[in-house]
Amino acid sequence: MTWVGRSLKRFEDAPLLTGRARFMADAAIGARAVRFVRSPIAAGRIARIDIPDGVSAVTGADLIGVKPFRPRLNRSDFTPIEQPILPTDRVRFVGEPVVAVIAETPEAAEDAVDSVAVRFEPTPAVTDFVSALKADAPRVHDHAPANTVVDAKIRPPAVEAAFATAAHTVAIAIRSGRQSAFPLETRGARADYDPATGRTTLTVSTQMPHIVRTGLADVLGMREDDLRVVAPAVGGGFGQKMCPTPEYVVLIWLARRLKGSFAWIEDRHENLMASFHSRDQAHTVKGAFAADGKLLAIDVDLLCNIGAYSCFPVTHGVEPLMAMAEFPGPYDFPAYAARARAITTNTCPMAPYRGVSRPAITLAMERLMDTAAAKLGLDPVAIRRRNLVATFPYTSATGIKYDAGAYREALEIAAEKVDLPGFRARQMAARAEGRYLGIGFATFNERTGYGTPAFAPRMMDVTLGYETVEVAMDPSGFVEARIGASPHGQGLATTLAQIIADELGVAPDTIRVIHGDTDRTPYGWGTFASRGIVIVGGACKIAAAKLAVRLRAVAATLLQTEAGKVELADGRAALAGGPASIPIAELARAAYHQAHQFKDQPDIGLSARATYDPDGTYSNACHVAIVEVDVETGGVRLERFLAVEDAGRLVNPTIVDGQVRGGIVQGIANALFEEILYDQAGNILTTSLMDYAVPTAAEIPPIEIHHLETITDASITGAKGVGEGGAIGAPAAVINAVADAVESLGVAVYEMPIAPQRLRALIRAATGKKR
């Protein structure tokens, strides 16, 4: 019996569903409460801080010797920027922490925050691309003229030639609004000093405990081994919980300084205002097409608003450089030019969020395809069919190798499932009744499961990528897999157990996955970039295979045969083709307690360790949305959503479906609902769930998922990453569908989110109806 490929129920679910899982706020009980006085202005100087008698507080002036965050890429087109832990002179965004206040309870801490008086002297702020890029714009960081902190370019000569001879040139401008990753559990942490050992434990709602420890130890000037980082149950992260932040530095500083326990639990208002944002991009895209719709060249200008500061370890280069490198997507075309800039503004800093730039570039590419199709009289399937990569391995215009996928197959299956000709007929009939239906396709590929070979070209101070796993069987025959990565909802405790179970011939429920504790796990990176099942799963497979070799050797001695003839299956070690077998649990007992019998073995006991550091593997999908636009209100109703996706081998199909579905919902939110807004002065306008419109189940249609399984040797388990794809394809599919619905009114849609107000304004402008 094998376990990979089966929809096992998640081992994680029982404690989550019965309320027994411990989240950050549970872990905070008993610690003193910390709360932050935050800047109410977008830009200015701190003139004076008055802390009343009886209030315990820490300001930047107290944090002597604590260094700022200064994430860095070692490349000439990158300008580093520093983030003070608590600023002493300037503030750069509304919500920036300025003073930390300590009290016995969270309620008292809020009262204490009210009592602290900080006098700010506002200076002019920049919040958007247009004002930030002006030569005389106020500078967010003095050393960054025109607020430009990444300016990367590719411009091969072939691009100009392609445009000069192309039959058609299509130019569009794309706007992707600012979104929050919006984990259901906000950020939070607790720091405890242990006077016995002198060590400090930071319990923190994070996706990457090891790198958080490195980043925090660096700025605090600590030995890393003096700091233990523990992740409790994490209620979502989606990228927002990757990077260490000033709040955590302050907690550790307080715990060490005052030799006690301090906790901060972020509230929703703070989360929307001051936890990393994402997606704020503007693209100018030109495509050169042959008469038959073949794409010949792309020329893009990519602007990314990265907010006031950078993010460790991925830096503020992550969005523009990802956008530039991955823009060509699933399409085969030879000539590509790009300029990608990171623009710093007086807004909340950006960090990766599920999809990282690819929701925006997929929107751009897919709107370009539909716009070109309309111009050339092709249907959306035909133009994609003509341009999708069909032979693998393929090297993209930016030099990235694509392993095999099912690009065209996904498109053809999606087109068949939605019955495009049938839909067109229904669309015409509806239009005659004054109803506006639309269909939108999005085809995309997604680099997943990439290790240091993929990160190295970014020239990062910290090159991320590998994962290490330690697998050990104890004398009772139960297995622990200790992983450096730290799942926050992906179900790795189940899926990794399935992978290990197949190597060891034991049941998955005899395998416990240990994660989220730097004292208990090998150094590793975390859960981000659609990498868990590929890299951690791959490392588990290698480590478990090594452990299986040890088990076979022990069994061979006990069965008086050769290791090569031992099979591990169904909890037993058996002689191939014979009746003799031993329960694996007995092998474990013998390996530890009859060690004298195994003198030929290199080591006592049963453990193995492996690292996996792959180049990466491309997942792909085709998403289709069918919508109805209410042209009087600008409201969009999703009628149907379909995804045909290829993420290689499905380790646990139910978990894959959950990942796809969750991503699609966030993508729908990106397309139609969620947007962080600032006014011109840099005041944030969307800090409650009334204003920041997270969709509910009522707004989400049933989502149909169809799987393809292209297995390539780019992933030793055959699995490709599936964490982000849903969020990458859905926005473009939805916006293409909205655009299709209103095209006959002369309305052009090139932005997201397209809130009802905005869509109605476009319709009003196009139809010219005045009251």
Add this chain to the structure above:
Amino acid sequence: MKPAPFAYHAPRSLADAVRLLTELGDDAKVLAGGQSLVAAMNFRLARPAALVDINRIASLDFVNSEGGTLRIGALARHARFERPLVEGVLGGLLPYVARHIAHLPIRSRGTFAGSLAHADPASEWCLVARTLDAEIVLTGPKAERRVPAADYFQGVFTTALRSDEIVSEIRIPLPGAGWHGGFAEFSRRAGDFALAMCLALIRIEGGRIAEAKIGIGGGADRPLRIAAAERALVGQAPDAAAFAAAADIAAREIDPMSDIHADADYRRDLVGAMTRRALAHALRA
């Protein structure tokens, strides 16, 4: 997200509650369902020094209809209106409106009277009270006042209610035979506050509209009746052309609010669309 310190009182009678309000003065607030007040306190947008919790005053927990009037006590929760309470046009209409109010947990706790005391311009119950010419009963230290809805609503979160008074009851005259009612609302998500909504009642006699009540909520600073639209409907056949003309008038007449979800132009568009749809709904219902 934690409220500022406050004192808490839980009187057992309306008289005690009013006495407490009189003693505590401007800084006291009445707590009924708490679905707006407590959220505002957690945001520290509201910082009452004291809360007077009326949930233990059993005499305020009633809904009944007698003599052609629907009487709603101060503790009647939104959820109570999800099933028909009266005969006639309101029998189906009030449950339909109630289902547009927020989400089930909020409807289980929040009260009709609390909505009127809070006076959010996008409150469904404020629109119902205004459109149906309700009388708001305000109980103070000296006497009871009965204020017509037309005078009660004065602006955003602003009403005729004094700090020493409680909205103790709402009285809605029940429309008689021949009335048809319809409702239409547009919000971004299920359960969100309306960006605009319309409650429309028309009385049809001999194939013509004899009387009309057009109420708009969410469009301006308070729920409004659009008298010009009502006049335009009277004498017309209840058809699409008449409804469209009334909708255009409503959109023109309104003095729209502007916020991040709906600027003034958009609100006008929505008011027009919702008016037309509410009238169409009235004809179907």
